[in-house]
Amino acid sequence: MNRQVKAGMTILAVILFVAVFAPVLSPHDPYELGIPYQIPSSEHILGTNDVGQDILSELFYGARVSLTIGIVSALVVTVIGTTLGILAGYYGGKVDRIISQLTNVAMALPSLPLTIVLVAFMEANLRNLIIAICITSWTSTVRIVRSRVMQIRELPFVKLETTMGASSVYIMIRHILPNLGEIVFVRAVMEVANAMLTEASLSFLGLGVLGQKSWGSILHYAFYRNGIINGYYWWYLPPIFCISFSVLGFMLLGYYGKKDIKKKHKKNRKEKISYA
């Protein structure tokens, strides 16, 4: 395992720990009202917001929503994208044309505005938020998987399976899918990051799940209740950090399976010396 992945896993482990044990770790109930606009103190480590809720506790609970939305949407998107990609790439012809056209149409739609419209019209709950996020983001996975499958399909061992009487479904599941492992994984990890950002954007715009704590919604209130204008940095900086770090964590995870960049460099240098 290389350093990037280790770093990413450390970040994600911390966030996951916090999300799971939020009720234990939180010093206060995040919904409990108190004295507003307190600066960080030993009582409220990150201060309080406009209605006196403890911001640290809000962050802890917010990790739950952000992670759930990120991971669930990434799963849905990856499953849909990979399935369509394999079908299009393997069968080609008419199937490919239909799926590709569908992808083209979905790609042409401006995704954030569409998501905003969808969320605005649907009842704002976790499920609908995930649906809205997924509805346009499967396209790039389809594209990438499709072109890779087209390469794999032509490899001798896949052709050989056909000559040995294996069915198409069998070949797709047993021989093509495992060979897609690395790109599907990287796409999935990036999709988590993507979905978390979209969720933050939606919550920031006030389209998130009402009454539920998420990092985006903390930002939303910090902005609309003049936290940013008044310079209440303890209110708006922590969620920004949390979002950035967890996205970074997932992005770093995407380096899985690649050689350590720095180590490889060192090795090359050594080889050069020994040849000289």
Next chain:
Amino acid sequence: MLDIEDVSISFGEEQAAVSEVSMHIQEKEKMVIIGETGSGKSVLLLGILKLLPDSADVKGHIRFQGESLLDKKKKEMQKVRGTQISYIPQGSGNGLNPLYPVGKQIIESIRRKDKTIGKQDAKARMLRLLSEFGFNDVRKIAESYPFMLSGGMRQRALIAMGIAADASLVLADEPTKGLDTERIAMVIDAFSKLQDKTLLCVTHDLRFAKAVASRITVMYASEQMESCEKEEFFEHPLHPYSQAMLKALPENGLFANMGFAPPKSGEILRKGCHFKERCPYYREKCSQEKPPFVTMGNRKVRCWKYADEA
């Protein structure tokens, strides 16, 4: 067993890749098709298995155990492949999935035919198969991934996988391609284990053909030039092309006066004998009329030199 009658395969408007090829392969016979690159041998094999792209136009009759293969539907054909007709691909290619151990892939082929076979039985059969093909440490080989094996070992593993489903007819496409002499010897050894199977093998390796074949068919530029017993071919080749090929072998003096590569342009192939440009016995008639595939005793040859005599 396998009857091929007047099979022509063409792709669109171009010159046919295979034209009017006929052969009748008896049970347990070892038929080897010899010919240089581009003569249409591989296309013929794929045509038998119906694995050509949709743009291919296959004419004629291919009958396997009395049933017409060309009339079979996709689903039916899928059942024939592997379990009744198996296929061994070219030697140097990576015919094995890089992500699974060799043994696992062979077991999969065994189970495709016999779905009721137990895990342990299938494994035992796989190990027996591997040891039959000259592997010593079969358990270790079975657990190895394809990249851990050498080219010759991979080719033998592929042959084992090809016949794992116990098909009665084996099609092999240049199984010695890209292998050195020692590996070729191993592959020949592996093929000698297929005594109770019918073999249709395509190659341009004459020495491999000599070791494996019982009958030989020579193809040149999409056409069948000669068809005879192995001994007859190596002792008294009739067709000028067969003679030239044999003369080019090291033991026959390495006499390679092959002129140039087979003509590709339709202009030359449209009329007369396909071999005319390289033939030492060329005469006027060869460029005007296509020679018929005449029977001479128990062999057949396509050349005006003999057609006139017959």
